[in-house]
Amino acid sequence: MKDPLIIGNKKFLSRFILGSGKFSLDMTAKVMEASGAEIATIAIRRANQDGEGNILDYIPENLILLPNTSGARNADEAVRLGRLARELGCGDFIKVEVIKDSKYLLPDNYETIKATKLLYDEGFIPMVYMMPDLNVAKDLEKSGAEAVMPLAAPIGSNKGLLTKDFIKILVNEINVPIIVDAGIGSPSQACEAMEIGVDAIMANTAIATANDIVQMAKAFKLAIEAGRYAYIAGLGRILNFKAQASSPLTGFLD
């Protein structure tokens, strides 16, 4: 099935984006391979150029790097981290994250829109972490976002698609790819998100906290593919209502 995901004019066959900050660095290559991912996110704040444990040294070369601006508390800091990512040779993709709450790590939509515009103007391809809100998503599109990344549940919570109805609205109304990020805890939840028409899944904690990280990466890969097939095939109708009245309500049409 040729069904590429297109972000910023680049085609991807995998619809799984993998985070890298929560498991041992020497596992990275194996996990990435099992996941089939073509994009790996890295936190720029974890880069340690010419030093030890530099996350950039562990991502296989064939993968597209998606550096994130984690650590940024406002638009200006996100731009500075974006520039730093570019200096480190991470390319033009940037995952915009602006968070000014150290407890829940919820995105600040307002500063995120500003950061997206600024980064887009500097030639970046912004993929934007956000609270699923239609107005914000539209503003992000206008500001140059090449993908929006709504959260499914609080980050690290593994709770699944708690914001399902709001993400569905984005699926209906937004033109750029929608990538569910944060909160997906199991392959079945990833599959469920793909079934409703989301374009891709980003996960980290769910894999990093599994007993067997490599197997779990593979499980997610398969579940995401299954969900995508189901969405394209069109889910069967589920009848949860039945005409019951003895004289039909629409009888007057006869």
Add this chain to the structure above:
Amino acid sequence: MEFINSDIMDKVHDELKNFNPNDYNKRDVENTLSKESLDINDFAVLLSLAAEDFIEEMAYKSKIETSKHFGNSISLFTPLYISNHCENSCTYCGFNLQNKIKRGSLSFEEIENELKAISKTGLQDILLLTGESKLTSLDYIGEAIKLASGYFNLVGLEIYPVDVDDYKYLHLCGADYVCTYQETYNKKQYKKFHLNGPKSNYEYRFNSQERAIKGGMRKVAFGSLLGLGDFRSDAFATGLHGHYIQRKYPQSEISFSFLRLRPFIHQNFEYGMDVSEKQLLQIILAQRLFMPFTDITVSTRENSKFRNGVVGIGVNRISAGVSVGVGGHEGNLKGDEQFDIQDGRSVKEIKNFLYKKGLQPVFNNHVYL
């Protein structure tokens, strides 16, 4: 000494007044452990005497929370004491004014030599420490920070409390985080242990973190020296202090350190209020469960067996290659140690231990912005 209008000290002391570690029973602990997120009352429950019997259950839950928030990452850092001159008389501290020890402050050249030697170990996060003295002026500390920024990505400070504008200056020099430990939140005991010197001003010290945040610091650390007062009450107050600061300044990152008293040179009295390892662990776990997203550090005041055990189940940040005398990473000590350390392992040894445990040592976890 600058006065800032803050209600946090009153809030902490109001809660502290109602806290009695004997007030809770087994059922309270079971209820708290079955909850997903904990409030102040739950924190009190986990610090109670009754919760001591649930240490294994607490450890299990705490390990899950730690890994949810940090994966298997453990951040590494080391302290560098640049001076032990001090005009305070804190009776539990080796640097106290009355103690006849070898005193010294590093020259800028000596600081640079130390920094070079430490940076060779691969560390990227350095904590600069001083006592409180006119010999370690703001300008001196500022210059030390600038030097440190040339060798390290992250520079933290454990110095005497200063005003907002001073923190602003130190931040501009390149410092990113500030540790100020209140030692004890029992005002009467505080007075007893801090006889003279600027540190005897309880309130000015209490508001340090808030002034540091107003001065632009990214992270602030809280801590107490367990055993100066009732240790459960001090742990409770330390956690609440961080909790209220985080609520008021949600963008700030919060860190905790719970320290036990250690012998120092010429110590001529017994402390008499011992805290067991199990009790220290209980405090670390209670803090992790109350605020799962914060840093928790364990000091070299603890031995390697304890540090090895607690890292990853509650602690996510650990010092390595530690000297608590002035200098000592390159050449001889220029001043005596603050206390007697228990875990003198090198960075390499700590790193190897972490790898063996399946944990990932992290050298750089932030960018100075």
